[in-house]
Amino acid sequence: MTPTAPPPRTLAQKLIARAAGKQRVAVGEIVNCKVDLAMFHDSSGPRRLKPMLDALGATIWDKSKVVLVMDHYVPEQDDDARRIVRIARDWAREQQLPHVYDSIGICHVVLPQKGHIRPGMFCVGGDSHSPTGGAFGAYMFGIGSTEMLGVMVTGELWVRVPQTLRMHWRNRLCAGLSAKDMALHMIARFGMNGADYQAVEFCGSAVQALSMAERMTLSNMSAEMGAQAGLIAPDQTTLDWLASCGGADAPTGQWHSDDGAESIEHAFDAAALAPQVAAPHSPANTRSVQDYAGVRVDVAYIGACTGAKLDDLRAAAQVLRGRRAAAGVRLLVAPASAQDQQAAQDEGVLQVLLDAGAELLSTGCGACAGYGGVMPAGANVVSTTARNFQGRMGPASTQVYLASPYTVAASALRGSISDPREVLA
């Protein structure tokens, strides 16, 4: 008699079952999970956690599993920012936190660049774009500060085992398109909350062909679909990244959805995708670039965790090489991390952008976090960031269009929203 094979499981179920210490978990079941890593930043972290921990007289359950990144309020623009960042620095010292990254980039990029995220982990982050970790085959999602307090004290939190929505992308993206176009297209199709806090899994040849940085953009923006997590099964590309950042050998074999595991599948043809643009004031307000072609651009912003990693800077440089931004357009570049900026400089990519008239801003969340009100009133902004809510990147009158780094660069070049394929041709 042959033993009956266990029923197939999704990647999300496998990851949650491991963290919950169970053989298997059923969709809809609520389980308690042990947290392998908890990340927070200067805004969501110490300034809110410290007073609550002090009030409880509690200590951090395991400091080796905590990562603090200063990225939202650095460099400090005013006294309030200085106060918030000082709280973070003082608390990090006082607690002797072993993993603190101060002003070297955006948390979602710094975390994997420092080798903290590995396949199979269960992680939480004090930021809504924490699903970025899913690009490495880790279950990672964002939580608020009070819930983070609970994690700091107990090392655990509850999760309702999600359904899996498999986004299957066949073929390959055409030249001049990026993961941002895929993300915006899916957000438009499903809406801002269309994933209903279930797990999304990105798969298919077009996803497998993406670099880790591009995969991170996909996973990151699953938050914009309302997914809890945005997973990608780890493969050789994942292992190569882990090796490059000194990550320990990570077994990837089991971290994929089994054939026949129950999920809802949606199919996409990457080869048929045109560059995508999200008009004000929602990422779901996305159409093909030609629908917005000709819209005047005042500011072109290349920044954020979904739009200013090395791959994004390369994409922009490919469009702008040997050219200059149109008169009257401010081209701003805020690299996602110091490591990305250094690599871009070493490759000559940064010089291409500067020669095109770009102003180089500090690495960090910058205008994307929306805490500075950086963009001018009434301006039309085309941006590589993840979110274009009204009033987020500037006054309520600021009109923010989201697009890929190719499209933002092409739009800077022409002074109006433009299809990068025309420029690259």
Add this chain to the structure above:
Amino acid sequence: MSAHRVWRFDSDIDTDVLAPGAYMKLPVEAIAPHCLESVRPEFAAGVRPGDVVAAGPNFGIGSSREQAAAVLVHLGLRAVIAPSFSGLFFRNAFNLGLLLLTAPEAQTLREGEPITLDLQALRITSADGRILTCAPVPGFLLDMVAAGGLLNQLRKKMEPKP
């Protein structure tokens, strides 16, 4: 059973409208006066303790900033009623002791109407006597609301036993 006055809002009310980024450096009590001001400038000054918000789908989409829920708690809101919520906002609200009721017919409630809430049965009765049923809420989350949030629960758990 308790009676509550309704404030009506549209769909897709996001965290940046609830807790605008420009005020995020400030404490919750200083963000609260700006809660929802870009869509309803009179809301923060006019809301009374015990009032409820009834809105369209996707309430609370966007950021993880729990100030988006904290300002509603600070203003004394009893509950938010909507056909659907952002999952992240949902967790934050309960962690702060704010009751969210998922009611498919939330948008049939009218601005200013007095409604009654039956928290045992998770039922809403409109001013004209219609009954709106709400999706079940796990017991441990209702306990969290009753305790006034996760912080209070942890405090209780950590108190030295007599």
